[in-house]
Every structure is written in structure tokens, then in C-alpha cells.
Amino acid sequence: MPYNKDDKRRQLLGCLSRRLAYTAPALALAVGGVVALQATAGDAVSQAGKLAMTELSEETFLLASTHAEGGAEAEAEAEGEAEGEAEGEAEGEAEGDVSDVQRPEGYSPAYSEEGDNEAELLARGEELYYDTTLSSNGLSCASCHGSDGNDQGYAATFEQPFPHQVAMAENQFGMAQVHADEMVQICMVAPMAAEPLEWGGDKLTSLAAYMVEVQRRFAGEPHDL
Ligand code: HEC
Structure with a gap:
């Protein structure tokens, strides 16, 4: 199969979004949006893609750090308190x-x-x-x-x-x-x-x-x- 950079990229992002769906369902929706945007945008707007990836990474980062903070918070998120949590993080609790x-x-x-x-x-x-x-x-x-x-x-x-x-x-x-x-x-x-x-x-x-x-x-x- 010939190597296709675009496919590879989509595959990676897809893989990442699946990981996120696994670790934190609440924010996966938002991240999924970014992935969809990037998948349709293609190489023509690779700069925009880069930006989207940065946003995606920021989300992922927040997610991962929330995840790292322990089960209680992760559970709260799964129960739908994601917004409150995210605000808390933005205010510096994730330091x-x-x-x-x-x-x-x-x-x-x-x-x-x-x-x-x-x-x-x-x-x-x-x-x-x-x-x-x-x-x-x-x-x-x-x-x-x-x-x-x-x-x-x-x-x-x-x-x-x-x-x-x-x-x-x-x-x-x-x-x-x-x-x-x-x-x-x-x-x-x-x-x-x-x-x-x-x-x-x-x-x-x-x-x-x-x-x-x-x-x-x-x-x-x-x-x-
Ligand atoms: C879940 C996504 C994620 C993973 C996994 C990840 N990073 Fe990062 N990485 C980020 C984000 C988000 C930034 C921050 C970008 C910023 O703030 O400018 C970053 C920034 C960086 C930078 C700094 C870029 C700069 O501007 O100098 C380096 C270097 C880096 N990562 C290396 C690594 C290495 C090495 C690993 C594996 C041990 C890794 N990253 C794993 C998301 C990730």
C-alpha cells in the first residue's frame, strides 16, 4: 500500500480521539469536533490544521492532568460535571x-x-x-x-x-x-x-x-x- 501522509494523520488523530473517549468521555465530544474539522480540512489549510492540533492538545492536556489527579475527579467528570471541573482547572487547580x-x-x-x-x-x-x-x-x-x-x-x-x-x-x-x-x-x-x-x-x-x-x-x- 503506498504511504499516504494524510491517511496516517487521520489514523493518528482517530486513534487519539478514541483514547480520549476511553479516558474521559465528557470532553471527548469537544475534541471529536476538532478532529472532524481537521479530517475535512486537508493539507490545503495545514496551518489551520496545526492550530486545531494545538487546541486539541490543550484539551488533551487538561484531560490528561484531570485524569492524573485521580479517580474521584474522573468519576465526577463522567457523571457530567465536566464544565465545573474544566473551570476549576482553568483557574489553576491543575498546576x-x-x-x-x-x-x-x-x-x-x-x-x-x-x-x-x-x-x-x-x-x-x-x-x-x-x-x-x-x-x-x-x-x-x-x-x-x-x-x-x-x-x-x-x-x-x-x-x-x-x-x-x-x-x-x-x-x-x-x-x-x-x-x-x-x-x-x-x-x-x-x-x-x-x-x-x-x-x-x-x-x-x-x-x-x-x-x-x-x-x-x-x-x-x-x-x-
Ligand atoms: C496528549 C498529548 C501529548 C503527549 C502524549 C505528549 N505531548 Fe508534548 N506537548 C503537548 C502539548 C499540549 C504541548 C504544549 C504546546 C505548547 O504549550 O506550546 C506539548 C509540548 C511539547 C514540547 C515543547 C514544544 C516547544 O514549543 O518547545 C516538547 C519538546 C514535547 N511536547 C515533547 C513530548 C515528548 C518527548 C513526549 C513523550 C514523552 C510528549 N511530548 C508527549 C501534548 C502532548
């Missing part, structure tokens, strides 16, 4: 614990944010990017950010080299700017609803090194992927 995601004292990263990381490290990072076992909700990084190099779910801030400002880091963790490893940790604890990775460990190091190259690809710069 994450910055100590989970900020480089700890005495830590020095084992990857370079300037690039030139070993091919082996990048390959391991790419493998983990597709690994759904990293999350507690069945998602992989690629579920939200695309596969085969069609980088999705990133805002325009991603065109800047690390460290840089990212809306989610600022809004949810009060961090003015983030390094690649910190951003990986944020996506681990928030949308992936998982524990942060070990600082300096093989997983965080290789994912961060991989993200440094994905950032370059996203910005249209020469990269090692």
Missing part, C-alpha cells in the same frame, strides 16, 4: 509540581542541547518517542506529536532552540523557559500522566537529545534525524 520537572540541583545533563549527540542516543530517543509503555494512559509522544517526521502538536515557540518559552510550561508549572529534558518531563507528568523519568537516566537523556533534533527539523534547519 503541576515544578519540582517534578525542573532540573534538580547538582544535575548536569548527559546530552548536548547544542546538538552533535551520538547517533545511538538519537535512535534510542526515537524508539522511546513511539513507546506507549512510558505513559499510564496508552499514549506515546507520537500519539500527539506525529510520526514519520510530520511534527504535530507543537506551537510556534518550538521554532526556537532550547531553552525557550513554552505556553504549557509557563501556564501549568510557572516556568518562564524550559530545557529539552525539562519539557520531556512536563509531557511525561502532564499529558502522559506518568512519573517523571530519572534525571540523567538513559530514557530522559536519549529523549531529550532526540527532541533537540526534532526541534531543528520543525524549524526547517539542518538536523541529524
Whole structure:
């Protein structure tokens, strides 16, 4: 079967929306709307699609963090109190614990944010990017950010080299700017609803090194992927 980017994209979004339907029925409707919009829009308005994906990701993020907060809230949502919950979150109840995601004292990263990381490290990072076992909700990084190099779910801030400002880091963790490893940790604890990775460990190091190259690809710069 010839490779079709559009189909792949639809398939991914479809898959994501099914995941959402599973984790939080209340908000799945709203997200479904975005997916439908994107599926009909096609490549002609890929910019609009990118925007929709950002919105989709925001929804997903709220969802995932609600989910992570525990059964009681998830149940309340399922019973139809989604609106109240969502408002509560918007007012800051979803604030994450910055100590989970900020480089700890005495830590020095084992990857370079300037690039030139070993091919082996990048390959391991790419493998983990597709690994759904990293999350507690069945998602992989690629579920939200695309596969085969069609980088999705990133805002325009991603065109800047690390460290840089990212809306989610600022809004949810009060961090003015983030390094690649910190951003990986944020996506681990928030949308992936998982524990942060070990600082300096093989997983965080290789994912961060991989993200440094994905950032370059996203910005249209020469990269090692
Ligand atoms: C459920 C969807 C979801 C999943 C899964 C997810 N992310 Fe994200 N990611 C987001 C959202 C939403 C943002 C925030 C965009 C913003 O605020 O600009 C984001 C932002 C990022 C950024 C920052 C982009 C920038 O502007 O610098 C990086 C890097 C990133 N994610 C990497 C990852 C990695 C690595 C994983 C897997 C460990 C992952 N993400 C999993 C939704 C997701």
C-alpha cells in the first residue's frame, strides 16, 4: 500500500480521539469536533490544521492532568460535571509540581542541547518517542506529536532552540523557559500522566537529545534525524 501522509494523520488523530473517549468521555465530544474539522480540512489549510492540533492538545492536556489527579475527579467528570471541573482547572487547580520537572540541583545533563549527540542516543530517543509503555494512559509522544517526521502538536515557540518559552510550561508549572529534558518531563507528568523519568537516566537523556533534533527539523534547519 503506498504511504499516504494524510491517511496516517487521520489514523493518528482517530486513534487519539478514541483514547480520549476511553479516558474521559465528557470532553471527548469537544475534541471529536476538532478532529472532524481537521479530517475535512486537508493539507490545503495545514496551518489551520496545526492550530486545531494545538487546541486539541490543550484539551488533551487538561484531560490528561484531570485524569492524573485521580479517580474521584474522573468519576465526577463522567457523571457530567465536566464544565465545573474544566473551570476549576482553568483557574489553576491543575498546576503541576515544578519540582517534578525542573532540573534538580547538582544535575548536569548527559546530552548536548547544542546538538552533535551520538547517533545511538538519537535512535534510542526515537524508539522511546513511539513507546506507549512510558505513559499510564496508552499514549506515546507520537500519539500527539506525529510520526514519520510530520511534527504535530507543537506551537510556534518550538521554532526556537532550547531553552525557550513554552505556553504549557509557563501556564501549568510557572516556568518562564524550559530545557529539552525539562519539557520531556512536563509531557511525561502532564499529558502522559506518568512519573517523571530519572534525571540523567538513559530514557530522559536519549529523549531529550532526540527532541533537540526534532526541534531543528520543525524549524526547517539542518538536523541529524
Ligand atoms: C496528549 C498529548 C501529548 C503527549 C502524549 C505528549 N505531548 Fe508534548 N506537548 C503537548 C502539548 C499540549 C504541548 C504544549 C504546546 C505548547 O504549550 O506550546 C506539548 C509540548 C511539547 C514540547 C515543547 C514544544 C516547544 O514549543 O518547545 C516538547 C519538546 C514535547 N511536547 C515533547 C513530548 C515528548 C518527548 C513526549 C513523550 C514523552 C510528549 N511530548 C508527549 C501534548 C502532548
